Each structure stands twice: as structure tokens, then as C-alpha cells.
Amino acid sequence: MATWGTRGLRGSTLEDLINHTNEKYRDMGLALIQKIPTPIKPINIDKESRHITLAYFDQKSTVDYIGAVQGIPVCFDAKECVTTTFPLHNVHEHQMTFMEEFEQQGGISFIILYFTGLDELYYVPFRNLKEYWVRGKNGGRKSFTYEELDKSYRIFTRQGAYVHYLEMLQKDLESRD
Template sequence: MSMTAWRTGGLKGDALETLIEETHIQYKKQGLGIVEKIPTSVKVTKIDGKGCVCEGYFEKKSTVDFVGLIQGVGVAFDAKETMNPSLPLQNIHDHQIQFMIHYEKQKGLAFIICHYKKVDRYFLIPIHIVLEHIRNGKKSISYKVLPENFELDYRYNGVLNYIPVLNNYRKWKREIKT
């Protein structure tokens, strides 16, 4: 990460995304699933004499950070980090919300994995909870209002094990439909 990006607050989700990518390497090795990071499409406009990209722009809005299959279930999710005890909803872009809504309509699971850095806790936040907060005029989602069984197990061996919580999410979805 460049020092400029670090100082300006760019690449805010890099640490969490790296942790999630390491988790996906382990999941793949164990035969539990395959989830890929979706790259942001960048149009290169200038390359210096050494072949390094020095100018470019984002071609289009991205969807979410990760898409794949975990134990036969389609997943699409974004990684978010916040220094606050609440995740500002403005950090979840409209095009991401729309993508997740459509993904869920196709029987996939769409969610946010959020690291609440102030309390160093990780949660899986289903798109349904995001939409509920938006409908109720909330500006953020506090970790305190999330179901306890949606907290992720962070093992200090480089794995953020979210499969058990994914199973809790599937069960919760079945319960809210009945």
C-alpha cells in the first residue's frame, strides 16, 4: 500500500479484504468452496517509460467485493471496515445494494462482512438487515443490534471463519419466510 493511500484513507478495506482472501484460500484447500475477489475495472490512460501505470480511471461501478460458492450456495458480499461502533449506511453504495437484492432473488446469499474496528469484532450483516435499516430511516448499523449468532469467529491463524454464520443466515432466512 502506498504511503499516500495510507495517509489519505484510501484502501480502507484492504486489511479485511486480505484476511477474507486468506480465508478463501483455506476454504478452497479444504474443499469447502470457491470465492473470488471481483477486481475493479480500471481504464489505463497513461503508462510511463518503465511500463508502470501512472494514470487511469474506473470504467464502471463495481458490484461487490466477492462472489462465489460455499458448500453449493451462491454468495455475494462486500467487505466493510469502520472505526465507529456503527457502520454508516452511506458506505454501502446504491449499486451494491441493488446487486445484492437481485442476487438474493436468484436464491443466493448477499451480505456485508463488517469489521467494527473500535471493538475489534466482525459481523455478517445480511442484505435484509441493511434494507430494514434503510426503510426505518437509520443512518448506520450498530454491532449492538445485530444477532449474536451473526458474529464471525476470527481465529488468529489468518482465517475469518464465516461458514458457521452463513449457516445461521440460511436458517434465519427460512424462519423469516414462514
């Protein structure tokens, strides 16, 4: 697990660590994963510094990351949770639709979930996320708990990759055969 001293991931963001991991994967020739910027529409721009001072989100984004791992298309979102219960409203309908359509096209979709209070990272396969999502849509609990997760999908730091999710991607692929 990536830790900065004894403070877990504090002082850095999950996305920063994933970005670093993706750079490492690219350098090693393992994967090419890109961070997808959220489209914004600038409203005010400071003419002197040329900085945007006011903007709004132009459209709904899909997922945080998209790319290929050894020829396999992948897309995923990075999420954080302070407690041991993850509210499904943190995954939007358009994201679920995109991930499902991505899988229908032969890609692999998942989320990387960081439980900040536990300092633990998990790979949550789309099929599991969808199961929780459908449960919520059908009147069941609109969240899932740490206890519900398959702990064998825990992500660790390995070989300089802070969020070494490729091992869990391999596990996901093997479970599909």
C-alpha cells in the first residue's frame, strides 16, 4: 500500500497516485492509460494572467481514465470513501451507462475505490458495481459496504506502481473465462 510516512495517502490525491502508476506502466510498456479531463466552459478569464476565474462543467464526463493494457481496452473511475460504506450516488447514471456499453464492446470497466479511513485500495469489477447499482435501483440499499467487497481484489503498491491495479485486472480477466 502506498503510504507517505505514517499518514496513508494524505498530502496526495488518489488521482495523482494513479497518474504516477500509469506513467510507470507506460514507461514499462505495459499499458497506455490516459486521464480524461472534465470538459468545462469558461465564463470569466483574467485578461492579465490569462487564467480562468469562473467556469462551469460543459457536459457530463464519462469516466476518469481510458486506454489499453496489452491490447485490452480498459476504462475506470477513481473514487474515495471516508467511511466503510460507499454511497452509489457517487457513481452517476451516465457513468454506469458508459461502462456497460464499454464492456459490451469488449472492454473492461471497473472502479478503483480508496477507503481513506482504512488506508486500503480496491479494484471493484463492473459486474460487482452493477450488482450493487441494480440492487439500489430496485429499492434495496443505495450503497455497498467494505464487508461486501471481495478482499482478494485489494490493490497494493508493487514495483514502483503506487496503485498497482494490473494484478487485479488480470484476476478480473481470468474470472471471465
